[in-house]
Amino acid sequence: MSRLFTVVALIVSAFCFASVLAAPNDASRKDQIFFVNGQIYCDPCAFQLQSRLSKPLKGVKVTFECTKGEKNVTFVKESTTDKDGFYNIKVHGYHEEEVCMVKPVNTKGTCTTFMENNIIVPTKMEGVVRVVRVVKPLAFGTKTIDEECYKLANELGLDKIDDN
DSSP states (O other), X not given: OXXXXXXXXXXXXXXXXXXXXXXXXXXXXXXXXXXXXXXXXEETTOOSSOOTTOEEOTTOEEEEEEEETTTEEEEEEEEEOOTXXXXXXXXXXXXXXXXXXXXXXXXXXXXXXXXXXXEEEOOOOOSSOOSEEEOOOEEEEESSXXXXXXXXXXXXXXXXXXXX
């Protein structure tokens, strides 16, 4: 019985030692690369969800920013949406101890009112490590509600449209 215990203890020790060797070190953390992908669209109905009346926004500036603490910015990378409203930001480094956000800014056209807060991007290496982090679609709204939206709201069974 003690021989079995010794063998099990050696195997467990070997696994523990191997996991320490496999843990990312500071050098590999700096070399880590992941991508943040998302889409930005215009919501002329203020539904805060994509509908058939939504249009992708081309040329929107998107900033990926990581901070440690209140104001200590540790990483900033910008991108711009393509004709289909998609962006792809290549992020270097290991940002597990930081808060990282996507911040879109649109100053062109009629769709310039951002409809949500900045989106926090998960950067912790928990479970399966993914190279691509997909962010939910982000919407900008118009100052006035498109007339077609009232018809669509009725079709979708929505009670009302918030037309501020």
